[in-house]
Each structure stands twice: as structure tokens, then as C-alpha cells.
Amino acid sequence: MDxxxxxxxxxxxxxxxxxxxxxLLEERECKFGFDQAGVLVVPCQASELQRILSERVWI
Known part of the structure; x- marks a missing residue:
């Protein structure tokens, strides 16, 4: 792990x-469940999340 x-x-x-x-949110649910206090932790590298946020493809 980095x-x-x-x-x-x-x-x-x-x-x-x-x-x-x-x-990513589904993976987070599997790892942490829905009962997490505080901020939402997304199980990926920051660079991966930045890539997703920069995409322009929507459903």
C-alpha cells in the first residue's frame, strides 16, 4: 500500500x-458499513479520486 x-x-x-x-462508495460500504461517524472515507488513492472527479462522462 502506498x-x-x-x-x-x-x-x-x-x-x-x-x-x-x-x-467506490459500494466498496466503502463493504469495508466500513453505513455506521461510520464523521467524514466519509473512500477506499482509494487521492490520485484515483481526482481522476474520477475530472471525468466528464455521466449516466
């Missing part, structure tokens, strides 16, 4: 319809 430090992202709710972002 030693990349966690980064904070502010994500518009419209990204919740992005297929790749939805997959």
Missing part, C-alpha cells in the same frame, strides 16, 4: 450518479 497521506475533497452531490464513484 504511504500517500489522506486528502480532503469536497464533492458535489451530482457525482453520486457517476458509475465509478458509485463503485
Amino acid at each position: 504511504d500517500e497521506k489522506p486528502k480532503k475533497f469536497f464533492v458535489a452531490l451530482s457525482y453520486l450518479t457517476h458509475p465509478t464513484f458509485l463503485k
Whole structure:
């Protein structure tokens, strides 16, 4: 696993319809469940999340 430090992202709710972002949220659910206090932790490298957020493909 990479030693990349966690980064904070502010994500518009419209990204919740992005297929790749939805997959990350499903993986997060499997790892942490729905009962996580505080901020949402997405199980990926910050660079991967940046790539997803920069995509212009929407369903």
C-alpha cells in the first residue's frame, strides 16, 4: 500500500450518479458499513479520486 497521506475533497452531490464513484462508495460500504461517524472515507488513492472527479462522462 502506498504511504500517500489522506486528502480532503469536497464533492458535489451530482457525482453520486457517476458509475465509478458509485463503485467506490459500494466498496466503502463493504469495508466500513453505513455506521461510520464523521467524514466519509473512500477506499482509494487521492490520485484515483481526482481522476474520477475530472471525468466528464455521466449516466
